[in-house]
Amino acid sequence: MAKLIEGKLVAKKILENLSDEILFLEKKPCLAVIIAGNDPASKIYVNSKKKKAEEIGIKSIVIELPENCTQQEILEKIYTLNNDESVNGILVQLPLPAHINTKEVLEKINPIKDVDGLHPYNLGHVASGSKPYAHPCTPTGIVRLLEYYDISVSGRHAVIIGRSNLVGRPLSYMLLNQNATVTICHSKTTNLQEITKQADILVSAAGRKNLVNADMIKEKAVVIDVGINRQEDGKLCGDVDFWSVEPKASYITPVPGGVGPMTICSLMQNTFDLYKIQNKI
Ligand code: NAD
Numbered sequence: 001m002a003k004l005i006e007g008k009l010v011a012k013k014i015l016e017n018l019s020d021e022i023l024f025l026e027k028k029p030c031l032a033v034i035i036a037g038n039d040p041a042s043k044i045y046v047n048s049k050k051k052k053a054e055e056i057g058i059k060s061i062v063i064e065l066p067e068n069c070t071q072q073e074i075l076e077k078i079y080t081l082n083n084d085e086s087v088n089g090i091l092v093q094l095p096l097p098a099h100i101n102t103k104e105v106l107e108k109i110n111p112i113k114d115v116d117g118l119h120p121y122n123l124g125h126v127a128s129g130s131k132p133y134a135h136p137c138t139p140t141g142i143v144r145l146l147e148y149y150d151i152s153v154s155g156r157h158a159v160i161i162g163r164s165n166l167v168g169r170p171l172s173y174m175l176l177n178q179n180a181t182v183t184i185c186h187s188k189t190t191n192l193q194e195i196t197k198q199a200d201i202l203v204s205a206a207g208r209k210n211l212v213n214a215d216m217i218k219e220k221a222v223v224i225d226v227g228i229n230r231q232e233d234g235k236l237c238g239d240v241d242f243w244s245v246e247p248k249a250s251y252i253t254p255v256p257g258g259v260g261p262m263t264i265c266s267l268m269q270n271t272f273d274l275y276k277i278q279n280k281i
Pocket of ligand 1 (some may be wrong): 138161162163164165166167168185186187188189192205206207208211226227228229259260261263264
């Protein structure tokens, strides 16, 4: 039986400490979120980020733009926030409407305010093994979970399913920087099971329900499920068939309550860290 990696609990502890630190600041950190369009899931995510920020004493600004907003309008908002000294972190909620050039938008955020760590400056530092202003939130949450549970990474084989800029790619570099041997799999990987069976640490970030079952993992593997999928009954599930994998794994994250709460926790930590960098604390 695997030990459950309780992201919800770990995140709560980290946020309590963060809240204590913020309590004593005269000027509070500030997170600005830009949301464009009417995607219901994005609205829920933005609301929960705002709520969490306010709970721990971070000021939060939400800028809502209509679905038919222009590229120029978004870039102007970013320009204003880049130049507003009271704003420490800028987050653009993804996905943006289809007609918007997301790459250009993300690249216009000042890297020192890039709280999601998705600017090429920050991703480039992660890839080259040096220090970014901010690491991407979900990979940071995963690394913190591994640290919290004392799961060693050095010298171990980490297999990551998914190569997005948001999760798979930066996580691969972060684990490599901690001396793991890293393999990335993706939708064009032909022998997925052969590779995942070699993993000491298996991370699935594909967004495919039941992609990972017990036949795909090695005995005593650490299994981290990043996926968020909807079941027929409307409930959330990950990429991992939890009940088939759990008896064989040594550690496993649940969905919900595993990686998700750590992502939002990393966002809060990043906002505070950028505040400190900007205020030279
Ligand atoms: P994405 O769609 O950008 O990337 C998915 C990746 O998975 C791609 O690289 C693709 O090649 C790979 N993939 C898809 N199907 C595959 C298959 N059958 N076999 C092997 N590889 C496959 O998605 P993303 O933004 O990286 O997110 C991935 C999942 O993680 C989604 O379910 C998303 O909702 C979730 N997510 C969760 C959190 C969190 O905090 N828990 C944060 C970000 C994303």
